[in-house]
Amino acid sequence: MTQRVALVTGAMGGLGTAICQELAKAGHKVVASYHPQFDNKEEWLKEMAAAGFNDFVCVAGDVSDLASCQAMVADAEAACGQVDILVNNAGITRDRMFAKMEKDGWDAVISTNLTSLFNMTKQVSAKMAERGWGRIINISSVNGLKGQAGQTNYSAAKAGVIGFSKALAAELAAKGVTVNIICPGYVATKMVMAIKPEVLQSIIDGVPMKRLAKPEEIGGACAYLASDIAGFMTGATMNINGGLYYQ
Amino acid sequence: MSRVALVTGGMGGLGEAICIKLAALGYQVVTTHSPGNPKVAAWLKGMNNLGYGFRAYPCDVTDYDSCRDCVAAVSSEVGPVDVLVNNAGITRDMTFKKMTKDDWDAVISTNLDSVFNMCKQVLDGMTERKWRRVINVSSVNGQKGAFGQSNYSAAKAGMHGFTKALALEVARQGVTVNTISPGYIGTKMVTAIPQEILDSKILPLTRSTGWASRRRSPGSSRTSLRMKRRSSPAPTFPSTAVSTCSDRRVFLPAANINNRKERL
DSSP states (O other), rough: OOOOOEEEEHHHHHHHHHHHHHHHHTTTTTEEETTTTOHHHHHHHHHHTTTOOOOOOEEOOTTOHOOOHHHHHHHHHHHHHHHOEEEEOOOOEEEEEEEEGHHHHHHHHIIIIHHHHHHHHHHHHHHHHHHHHEEEEEOOOOOHHOOOOOBBHHHHHHHHHHHHHHHHHHHHGGEEEEEEEEOOBSSSHHHHSSSOOHHHHHHHHSSSSSSSBBBBHHHHHHHHHHHGGGTTTOSSSESSSSOOOOO | OOOOOEETTTTTHHHHHHHHHHHHHHHHHEEEEOOTTTTHHHHHHEEEEETTTOOOEEEEETOOHHHHHHHHHHHHOOOOOOOEOOOOOOOOOOTTTTOOOHHHHHHHIIIIIIIHHHHHHHTTTTTGOOOEEEEEEOOOHHOOOOOOOOOHHHHHHHHHHHHHHHHHGGGGGGGEEEEEOOOOOOSHHHSSHHHHHHIIIIIIGBOOOOOOOOOTTTTGGGSSSSSSOOOOOOSSSHHHHHTTTGGGTTTOTTEEEOOOBBOO
16 A cells, blocks of 8 residues: 555644554554653653554644744655645643633633644645645544533634534545544543543443543544545544444 | 623624614614724614614724723623624635635634633623523534635634533523524625625525525615525524524523525
8 A cells, every 4th residue: 555644743642642553553654743842752752662663753843833833844744755644633621611711721722722723734735735635634522513511612622623624625625635523532541531530430421332432443533534445535524432422 | 671782793794683683672782893993983873863772882802801891891881791692703715725824813813712702701700690692603604614714614613612612511500602603694794705606606505595684774785686596584694693592592502503594
């Protein structure tokens, strides 16, 4: 099969790691993008090597900053060539009830989770269209679909991801570039496992499958969307949530 | 005493229709306008001549402090806001390829951040009043995505995500939060689209007989529209806006009312 270059943002988080691994297993060259302030890069690379993934290329950048994204994609291209697959996975939470939410918490989540898509996609989409092949995979959330108390900022940003993806899908449909959305439910990542045990248990109790997603169950969907055989799918939302929400 | 309804962007095509309908139902209607808008006095006079005692306050909805000042002024001079209609919005349509960061930021801040900015002023500290309505005006293109509107579709979809999350938080406090997603309406914003695009791309998508009509209002330029198909019958958009803030609709948190008949 054709080896393609896949750039994954937020690559060193729980979900990002699984996405990198699944894309690598599918034969792609993986570029792992991480925030410059993330200081466990070497440790992460060692873990990856121990798991058999020896050739991840790392690029640092802040997805909420356009100039930083330009530089980061230029780094990726210099190291590996043109980016064929972009996975916009980086995201943060700043959960608070609306009454207590401050503008900073709103802005941080909107810029990191939504405007980041503009910043990153802008660097690659036109070139993908010129080459006639590309995959853009945007990670949203079940909470972008259904709304979640304590997450007005996150729900807004993640819903916005879906609107953006559908519009861009329409623009690129005739150019061989697909744009799709994955809406994971609660995944067993460090971010979720940090939730207080009793709260986490109540979340799990609310999931019809009575468990969290394994990260590779999301990563696997990414690998599928990145594949040639997913070529007729665009503007679609994949719900992977254990039955938590039926769209 | 009549309830106070604050409509952002109330002097626009859709906003004006919302103001008129709310006034007809007995609300004390206040609209915001962009600071420096030269048409405010004329608009207020025109409305006043028709018997609508609207009030207007300057507000940059993209600016948190401006929203705070505006709502504070309305609260002290007119009364606390009971109904907030987040209607102000802009378009900066172009393909993603041509879109600049400015075009993205302008649309996200005006159409999405504005909802945060306004809701914070109206909802904070006022939940003890046990009755409040927030109506967010989104768009069919937030639900389905539209070619040339990656910024607008993102903002308008984001708005509904916000609606659903906020509705969950405040439902027990007598506050409902809803989204209305209109299709294409015969407003200036829509008629600014080149006729060729309207004819070839947009009207063919509508299964109904044409635009959703605004209610008949002065200054409406509906006759200038070259409509290939006729307006669909009621219920049209403004009456829906009002129905979500009537007492009869208290059990409608976080709906997304789709006033459109397009194929999806």
